[in-house]
Amino acid sequence: MEVPGKKLQAGPSTAGTTYCQPCEQDDEILPAELYCTVCKEFFCSNCARVHRKQKISRSHPLLNKSDMPTTISVIEDECTELCEIHPKEVIKYFCPTHHTLNCGHCVVHNHRTCYVDVISDVSKAFKDGQEYGDVIKAIARLFENIDSCASDVENNVEAVAKLGENEIYKLRRYREEVNKYFEEREQALFKLTEKMKTKDEELLRSLKPKYTNLKSKLEEINVKLEGQKNNMIQLFIETKRAKKLLEVLQNDLADINKEHVIDHYEFRKDPATERLIASDTGLGTLKNIVTEPHKVATASAESDHGIVGLTLQGGGQMETMATAEPTVNQVTVDLTILRFTPAKNIPMTSPIDNKNCYLSSMLHLAGSRLLLADFSKKNIKVVDMQTNSLVFQISVPGQPWDMCHLPGDRVAVSMTVKGIQFMETGGQLAMGDRIEVDGDCRGIAYHEDMLIVSDYYGKVAVLDMNGNAMRQIERDGNGTELFKCPFYLTVVGEGSTAFIYISDRVRNTITKLDINLNILKTFQDPALKSLRSITALGDQLLICCNGSNTNMILDLFTVQMTQLMGKKEAIRNPLCAFYCPQQNKLLVTEEGNNVLKVYNTIE
Numbered sequence: 001m002e003v004p005g006k007k008l009q010a011g012p013s014t015a016g017t018t019y020c021q022p023c024e025q026d027d028e029i030l031p032a033e034l035y036c037t038v039c040k041e042f043f044c045s046n047c048a049r050v051h052r053k054q055k056i057s058r059s060h061p062l063l064n065k066s067d068m069p070t071t072i073s074v075i076e077d078e079c080t081e082l083c084e085i086h087p088k089e090v091i092k093y094f095c096p097t098h099h100t101l102n103c104g105h106c107v108v109h110n111h112r113t114c115y116v117d118v119i120s121d122v123s124k125a126f127k128d129g130q131e132y133g134d135v136i137k138a139i140a141r142l143f144e145n146i147d148s149c150a151s152d153v154e155n156n157v158e159a160v161a162k163l164g165e166n167e168i169y170k171l172r173r174y175r176e177e178v179n180k181y182f183e184e185r186e187q188a189l190f191k192l193t194e195k196m197k198t199k200d201e202e203l204l205r206s207l208k209p210k211y212t213n214l215k216s217k218l219e220e221i222n223v224k225l226e227g228q229k230n231n232m233i234q235l236f237i238e239t240k241r242a243k244k245l246l247e248v249l250q251n252d253l254a255d256i257n258k259e260h261v262i263d264h265y266e267f268r269k270d271p272a273t274e275r276l277i278a279s280d281t282g283l284g285t286l287k288n289i290v291t292e293p294h295k296v297a298t299a300s301a302e303s304d305h306g307i308v309g310l311t312l313q314g315g316g317q318m319e320t321m322a323t324a325e326p327t328v329n330q331v332t333v334d335l336t337i338l339r340f341t342p343a344k345n346i347p348m349t350s351p352i353d354n355k356n357c358y359l360s361s362m363l364h365l366a367g368s369r370l371l372l373a374d375f376s377k378k379n380i381k382v383v384d385m386q387t388n389s390l391v392f393q394i395s396v397p398g399q400p401w402d403m404c405h406l407p408g409d410r411v412a413v414s415m416t417v418k419g420i421q422f423m424e425t426g427g428q429l430a431m432g433d434r435i436e437v438d439g440d441c442r443g444i445a446y447h448e449d450m451l452i453v454s455d456y457y458g459k460v461a462v463l464d465m466n467g468n469a470m471r472q473i474e475r476d477g478n479g480t481e482l483f484k485c486p487f488y489l490t491v492v493g494e495g496s497t498a499f500i501y502i503s504d505r506v507r508n509t510i511t512k513l514d515i516n517l518n519i520l521k522t523f524q525d526p527a528l529k530s531l532r533s534i535t536a537l538g539d540q541l542l543i544c545c546n547g548s549n550t551n552m553i554l555d556l557f558t559v560q561m562t563q564l565m566g567k568k569e570a571i572r573n574p575l576c577a578f579y580c581p582q583q584n585k586l587l588v589t590e591e592g593n594n595v596l597k598v599y600n601t602i603e
Contacts, residue, residue, distance in 0.1 A: 018070060020044035035068030037061045038080045038090075042068070059087065079119055094119055167286075175283060189267070200262040210256050214249055221245055271427030277367065335540055335579060336553050336562045338601045340569050340586060345595040346388050348372070348381065359589035359596065361533060362578040363403040363411060365425050370578070370587070372596065373400035373413060380413065382429055383596060385583050394429050396421055402444045402488060402533075404451075412451060414441035420451065420467065435467035443489035447498055447515065454486035454502060460517060473517045482519065483507070490536045492556065501541060503531040510534065510543065510554060525561045527552055533576040544574040546591060551577050569599065 018032040021042050032042035036051060038060040043051055051057050059082070081091045081101075089103035093116045100106070107116055126132055221242045228235040276282050348357045358376035365371060368386040378399055382392040398418025403411050409426035417440055422432035440456035450470065451463045458481050461472035475481055484506035492499050499520070500513040508531060510523040529547025536542075541554040542564070549572050551565040565571045565588070573591040579601070580587065588597040 018042050018068075020047055022047045032068070033065055035063040037063060040080075092119055093117065094122065171283070178283065193265070196263045196265060203259070203262065207256055207260055210252070214252055214256070217245070217249060269428075275427050333538070333581060333603075335537065335542065335564055336555075337603055338586075339603070340565060340599040340601055342570070343585070343598040343600045344388055345597050346383055346390060347595055348374070348390060349594045356592060357589075357594045358575070358591070360400070360575055361402045362576050362587060362589065363405065364578065364580060368583065369425075370580075371403060371411065371425075371429075372589070373403055375399050375401055380423065380429065385580060385585060385587075388598065392429060394423075394431070396431070397434070401442050404444050404446045406446055412444055412446065414444040414453060416440050416442070416456070420444065420453070435465075437463070437467050442487050443502065445489055445491040445500070447491045448495070452489060452491060452500055454483070454489050456485060456487075458483040458486065460486055460489070460500075460502065460513075462515075462517065471517050483511070486511075487531065488533045490534050490541070492536045492541075501534055501536070503534045503543065505531050505546075508547075510541070523554060523559070523561070525552070527561070527563060532574065535576075535578060537579055542577050542579065544577050544588075546573050546575065549573060551588065565599075 019042065020028075020030045020032050023030045023044055030044040030046075033045045034043050034048040035041070036043065036057070039051075039057065043062075048062060051060065052062070079090050079092045083089045083091050083101075083103035083106060086103050086105045089105050091101045091103050093102045093104070093107050093111075094100070095102055095107075095111050095114045095116045097114045098111070100111075101119075102111060102116065107114075224238050225235065225242060228238050348359065349355075356376060357374050359372050359381075360375040361373040363371040368384055370383040370385055372381040372383060374381055374393075376399075378397075379393045379395045380400060380403075381390055383389070384391050396413065396415060398415030398421070400413045400415050400421070402414045406412055406422070409424065410432065411423050411425055413421045413423060415421055419435050419437040420441060421434045424430040424432050437453065439459060441453055442456050443452075443454035445452045449465060451465065451467075452460070453463055454460045459472060459474040460483065462470045464470055473482055483502065483504050485504060486502045487505045489500055489502040492501060496515060498515050500515065500517070502511045502513065503509075504511065508524065508528045510528065510531070511519060512521040512523070513519050527545055527548045527550050528543070529545050532544040532546045534541050534543050539556050541556065543552040543554060545552055549566060550563050551571060551574055553562045553564045554560075555562070565577075565586075571588065571590070572593070575589045575591055577586065577588045579585075584601050586599045586601055588599070590597065
């Protein structure tokens with residue numbers, strides 16, 4: 001019986017009749033009907049049908065019963081592999097120079113100058129050679145490596161599950177500690193409040209009998225005087241007595257009023273807790289750990305002090321964070337496609353406050369906090385956009401007009417004739433340093449350790465952080481004023497390619513300058529009347545037009561001007577507008593309006 005690919009030995013088929021060789025291997029004796037000249041094998045009709053259907057053998061020529069050999073003789077190994085380039089040709093040659101297996105056509109076309117080996121000659125002793133032995137060893141090693149990898153994968157399935165459980169457990173345990181701490185602090189504040197309340201209640205209870213006693217004595221004096229109205233002599237005597245008693249009673253009342261001092265206390269938020277609430281990394285952060293797969297369990301065991309880790313790259317170490325601080329005012333949505341629906345306004349004054357606000361500027365801090373400059377009341381207000389409430393305000397030494405962000409949780413506030421005030425915003429809003437600046441400061445922006453400031457009377461200057469002028473413009477080469485009243489400005493972009501945009505209240509223009517204060521372009525539109533604040537939101541400028549009762553959008557790419565809000569949205573004399581994508585809100589302040597108008601936005 002023939003072993004496929006090897007010599008065929010004389011067997012049962014040699015006794016006058018040729019049988020199907022595949023069937024003989026399964027102990028079935030069926031007469032051969034066809035013969036494959038490539039495989040050198042006899043087939044019955046069923047096996048031949050299968051042989052024709054298989055992709056690897058469907059092109060093999062088959063001889064029918066009348067043409068096929070009648071007996072099985074010893075057949076030496078022959079090349080039967082078909083060439084991929086020439087499918088009708090059998091591979092017979094090997095080119096040691098190019099390490100390629102070739103048919104006769106390949107040799108003629110591509111290897112004429114090469115010395116090629118005849119595979120049937122060089123393969124006779126190949127099995128006993130080193131190359132075959134190395135391949136067998138490599139196969140064995142690869143089997144071992146695959147088994148090892150499979151074992152590591154199976155082991156790490158459990159390790160990964162334990163890692164997740166461990167980190168979640170640590171997070172929840174820490175959360176419980178935080179909850180416990182705040183519960184204890186809450187209870188301590190409750191107890192202190194109750195103690196002060198009880199003290200005041202006891203004091204007030206102790207004063208009631210004293211007031212009652214005084215009133216009783218006073219009524220007794222009054223009765224005596226009433227009873228002696230018709231007896232002038234006795235009335236005179238009782239009046240003199242009453243006069244002395246009244247002095248005593250007044251002194252007693254004064255003593256009672258001295259005692260009548262209750263504790264006035266209020267709850268004040270802890271600045272550290274405020275910073276925590278405003279932070280995006282409260283409780284902690286999750287740091288990615290990239291390690292070799294079989295070291296997952298080890299890395300998990302070593303990370304035992306919070307949710308931290310290291311990213312391994314090449315042999316060095318690089319820490320990676322899963323969270324990052326958001327960029328303030330980084331807006332990518334097209335504001336012109338939004339729809340605005342009025343929401344509940346935020347009052348900016350108390351019921352007993354009879355002075356109107358003039359909310360000239362807004363600035364978004366981390367989280368949900370919003371700063372507002374009140375030019376009229378000389379203070380800076382803090383609004384919480386989540387609770388829609390005014391939560392804090394601080395007086396400043398002047399009339400604040402515009403604000404801008406500075407590095408390190410700080411803002412700069414322009415204050416008309418009082419220069420520039422720096423403020424700390426990391427915790428509770430607090431006053432910082434102040435620098436003197438000539439003129440009437442209005443618009444202000446920060447760019448790469450410089451302040452760009454506009455003056456009410458037409459000057460624009462670039463200052464260092466100490467207030468010294470580095471560059472400034474006021475008139476052109478002919479002595480003509482470049483600006484009449486540059487109320488607001490903003491910087492768009494970074495580095496030397498940044499641009500400055502300035503709104504002119506009198507000329508009703510938006511002017512574009514480079515960072516060296518060279519004028520590049522001026523924008524005009526009929527709706528641009530008595531301009532107020534301009535706010536950069538991505539690639540758009542949000543412009544408040546006080547004179548036309550509109551808020552406009554200037555697309556900085558297409559230079560197209562579009563009305564965003566107007567009469568339909570009940571806009572009246574807008575001063576400043578700001579869009580917050582995190583809250584999906586647009587906020588507007590108006591001249592003569594003591595509220596911050598809130599609009600919900602949807603696409």
